[in-house]
Amino acid sequence: MNLPELEAEALKLPVAERARLAETLLASLDELSEEEHRRLWTEEATRRDAELDADPSRGRPAEDVFRDARARLR
Incomplete structure (x- = not known):
């Protein structure tokens, strides 16, 4: 299956x-072992990077991301 x-x-x-x-x-x-965690996060970062390279319009400026994160913490 x-x-x-x-x-x-x-x-x-x-x-x-x-x-x-x-x-x-x-x-x-x-x-999971620390090595497995590291491998999985590396794969995820690589996937996200490729996704952003394929469609840069999906990205957001860092200042917008940080502003939104700060607003959620209040």
Whole structure:
């Protein structure tokens, strides 16, 4: 079974069972080694960088990002 098939099957579960599955999957991420965390974050940063290179209009000026973040903290 591939990931899209697994996702489709998981989405057929009742809400409580989906929540339990999500909790189990999230807890499994806490068990990753520091090296695995680093690798996953590097992959995510690379993916986001490629996404921004492909469509620069999706980016936001840093000053806007920081302004919005400060507003949320108030």
